[in-house]
Amino acid sequence: MQQSRPIAERAWVTIVWVLTGFFVVNLLAMIGTVVTSSFATRWLGTWLPAGWTPKWYISAWDEFQLDDLLIVTFEVVFAVVALSALLGIPAAYALARREFPGKKLVMLLFLLPLLVPPVTYGIPLATVLYKSGLGGTMSGVIAANLVPAVPFVILVMIPFIEQIDPKIEAAARVFGASTFRLFVHVLVPLLLPGALAALLLVLVRTIAMFELTFLTAGPGSQTLVVALYYAVFAAGVRAVQSVDAMAVVYMLTTLVWLIVALRFVNPTQMVTRAKQQQH
Amino acid sequence: MSVGDTPPPPLRLRLASHGLDAVTLLVLPAAALLVALFVYPFFYGLWLSLHPKDGSIFGNYVKFFSDPFLYETIGKTLWLAVPVTVLNLVAAIPIAFRVRRMRNQRLLTTILVLPITLGTVLVAEGMLNYxxxxxxxxxxxxxxxxxxxxxxxxxxxxxVFLSLVITGFPFTFLLVLSYLTGIDPVLEQAASTLGAKASSRFRHILLPLLVPGLGVTFCLGFVQAFSVFPSAVLLGAPAGPTRVISIAAYEAAFEQYDYSLASAIAMVMAAVLLAVIVAVMSLRGLFYRGPASGGKG
Structure with a gap:
């Protein structure tokens, strides 16, 4: 039954694959440039650097105070993850299990921060934070990053909770479980896989969240990505290799968590965020 | 059928019958946080934008639309965002159709998720070298x-255009792919059984089912491209052709410390985004809307 495919279709398939290949090769080469440059002694006008050295990592570590930056980054990120779990998972549970008047409005409240770009709401938010004295502090950065993180956890968790049969909870009640025991022995184990996936995604997104942190951070509350922006912005002040070494450190911190996250979620889940809600 | 003698049920039960009980209250902390950090700042920004330094109500908006250095940012941003979004979408559709049939999708999707995860700042640094x-x-x-x-x-x-392709194309592609895999393959098989060729299966079955998803994808991609900020500064000519609207808002807030004007620019930005989204969504309404799964389970 299999007919030989017409030439036009084969040409079409080839074009599609060539384009995809071109994109992927350029993408990987671009990342490769940063890594190569960070190990280069001198790299001007040749395909490969004149020599290799790890010294830029040592100088970048001192120049940019990477240890401080990493500590701040992880303090911010883990605070955001913990708070968004604490606020987001109960809210998702309520929204998945109950129908109540005004539910559509509440859903809209959780959908909008994911649809409106961070720069747009970040500027009024930064204004409010600066007026209230939180601007430029660690708490301000954490508060700003919660705005997209909490809705993200909620929208990832709702479909996950909906597919857990409520009869399981009812059965635990019938057998006399208290609310506490129901929570510890039934809900936590059931919710754990979904919560883990949602929180890992929040973690990766918060490390890479530039706009909100940039608008609200002060000198002591900068995260790695914001410091990287300033380093690239002030190009010429420091050696290119030094900035690239910092970029590689940033890449590694993100990629470690991405690899962990991809063990639990499909790559497409990184972008489909609010998809289920929009029908 | 007389109920006159029975006392009305207690308030707690009446609320519970409307779905309001202790479990529903769990939604309150998260909702309160977003009211405080998202809704309130928005209205505060709106109020602030109507109270400019010179005291008139619409002073900021008049200033924005009479100063070419400010109002031209809308055109410049659209001139970047619209072509990039269209290009990403047009390229993503055929590739998603191919990849859908691929057995080992995961390697490609993992590579494509890299630029999204690493973010625009790292892409900008890589592009400056590469x-x-x-x-x-x-x-x-x-x-x-x-x-x-x-x-x-x-x-x-x-x-700036290239950076928006590098971060925007994978995003668009992964969204289209997820919509495409959501269409029941049985529908296409049925059309095939009835003798439809690949091109007419695409035109009459898959495309109409995909259009609502493409509308959403276009909007999400456009919103990202329209709010471009770090790459417009690092990779563009931020004083000239890539002086996008978010640069204007940032400069007003953090270089001139005119939060009132900055809020007005943020409001203009939100209004343009809303106008485009409403236009795309109303176009989408002209097409088929309904389930993309098979008729029988």
Whole structure:
């Protein structure tokens, strides 16, 4: 039954694959440039650097105070993850299990921060934070990053909770479980896989969240990505290799968590965020 | 059927019958946080934008729309965002159709998720090296004899455009792919059984089912491209052709400390986004809307 495919279709398939290949090769080469440059002694006008050295990592570590930056980054990120779990998972549970008047409005409240770009709401938010004295502090950065993180956890968790049969909870009640025991022995184990996936995604997104942190951070509350922006912005002040070494450190911190996250979620889940809600 | 003698049920039960009980209250902390950090700042910003330094109500908006340095940012941003979004979408559809049938999708999707995860700042740093006059890209172009001099690909419109393709295309592609895999393959098989060729299966079955998803994808991609900020500064000409609207808002807030004008610019930005989204969604309403799964389970 299999007919030989017409030439036009084969040409079409080839074009599609060539384009995809071109994109992927350029993408990987671009990342490769940063890594190569960070190990280069001198790299001007040749395909490969004149020599290799790890010294830029040592100088970048001192120049940019990477240890401080990493500590701040992880303090911010883990605070955001913990708070968004604490606020987001109960809210998702309520929204998945109950129908109540005004539910559509509440859903809209959780959908909008994911649809409106961070720069747009970040500027009024930064204004409010600066007026209230939180601007430029660690708490301000954490508060700003919660705005997209909490809705993200909620929208990832709702479909996950909906597919857990409520009869399981009812059965635990019938057998006399208290609310506490129901929570510890039934809900936590059931919710754990979904919560883990949602929180890992929040973690990766918060490390890479530039706009909100940039608008609200002060000198002591900068995260790695914001410091990287300033380093690239002030190009010429420091050696290119030094900035690239910092970029590689940033890449590694993100990629470690991405690899962990991809063990639990499909790559497409990184972008489909609010998809289920929009029908 | 008389109920006159029975006392009304207690308030708690009446609320519970409407779905309001202790479990529903769990939604309150998260909702309160977003009211405080998202809704309130928005209205505060709106109020602030109507109270400019000179005291008139619409002073900021008059200033925005009479100063070419400010109002031209809308056109410049649209001139970047619309072509990039259309290009990403047009490229993503055929590739998603191919990849859908691929057995080992995961490697490709993992590679494509890299630029989204790493973010625009890292992409900008990589592009400055890679697409620069001495970068590998220009070296390859010159070695192949495609151009005698290095192509100017950064610090101009092209640089920002390319960065929006590098971060925007994977995003668009992964969204289209997830919509496409959500269409029940049985529908296409049925059309095939009835003798429809690949091209007519695409035109009459898959495309109509995909259009609502493409509308959403276009909006999400457009919103990201329209709010471009770090790459417009790092890879573009932030004083000239890539002075996008978010740069204008940032400068007003953090360089001139005129939060009132900055809020007004943020409001203009939100209004343009809303206008485009409403236009796309109402176009989408002209097409088929309904389930994309098979008729029978």
């Amino acid at each position: 697409f620069g006059p001495q970068g590998w890209f220009n070296r390859t172009v010159m070695t192949l004899g495609l151009s005698a001099t290095p192509l100017k690909l950064v610090h101009n419109y092209t640089g």
